[in-house]
Amino acid sequence: MKAAQDGDHAAYRTLLGEVTPVVRRAVKGRHPFLSADDVEDLVQDVLLSLHSVRATFDSRRPFLPWLMAITHNRIVDAARRYSRRAAREVTVAEYPETSDAAQTNRINDDYRDPEALRQAVADLPKGQRVAVELLKLREMSLKEAAVISGMSVAALKVASHRATKALRVALRARD
């Protein structure tokens, strides 16, 4: 650590590498229920904290109590953050409805005339029609659609955008 304070990058890298498993063990020991990702987040938080206050280490004093004081502080802080968040947020299985069923049931008038829509799609130029079929009707991702159609992602985006505009015009003209 003394070498690291003097700017020795290699020594610092070795130190952080050796410190990490110790910190990880401490975090797991304190909060055995944490997921691996959360443990790693906390370990990284400790490393960043250690880094930002490395000037406070006095080489005449032992290193481990210094490290564990920082680790303990970050673990307690994280627990506090977690409980604060848990107190504010509620986990729900289903989101409560924000409006009544009559308003949300719009099956009947959403696609006013499915046949007219099908016809309008069929009338589109080939590129646009393929884009609509793959992206909108079969709900593929841009990458999947690009593989199947042989078009580039950019071309698919453009075609899909133009198709939407063309359909809007076609269906409005029909109304």
Place this chain on the structure above:
Amino acid sequence: MDTDTLIERLSEDAAPVRRLPAPWLRALLWLLPGLAIIAAVVVAVKGLFDPRMVLADHRMVIEEAATLVTAVTAALAAFQSTVPGASRRWLWVPLAPLAVWLASVGQGCIDDYIRLGMAGLAVRFDGGCMLPMVLIGFVPTIMIVVMLRRGAPLAPRLTLALAGLAVAALANFGLILFHTGDVSIMVLVWHFGLVMVASAVAAALGPRVLGWRHRASNA
């Protein structure tokens, strides 16, 4: 980012750092400019400062000593609280001189009551002492905050409460030198009260003033 990448980045970023001096040395570095300012103020208003009057009053000497020791120990404890792994026993030390100060002022209140009756316990507003107090306290406040921010914010509220106590006690130490002749109840309410308020306000501001620096860049 995975942890190994983070280690790599941190070690690349590891510029040499100047080791922080020991807490007692930092407390001393903080105290000296404060004392210099007090000396300057005392010289500037020398008409009001009478060392014989201060020294003649036995209780006042105790009070002054207790205030100064409170300031020093509180500053020392504040600096100590920003060193990871340092002994936390120091954090209780300022309470002893603070208790002596409070006891001495309390004794003064009782004396005043015996001497003057209820008139000795009348509290009135005295704005005159506010300005020199702010003048004396300004630089030490800035200094201690800047110095504390170099340490680790392990307990920001406690650290700043101690810092507030240190600054307010130091300002009081300076103030009493040329503000003699107050009845004790005034000292108790305004001076001691202000110290408590300063400490409480500082504690409330703790997490805002002192915080882990990487949070800002990381969030």
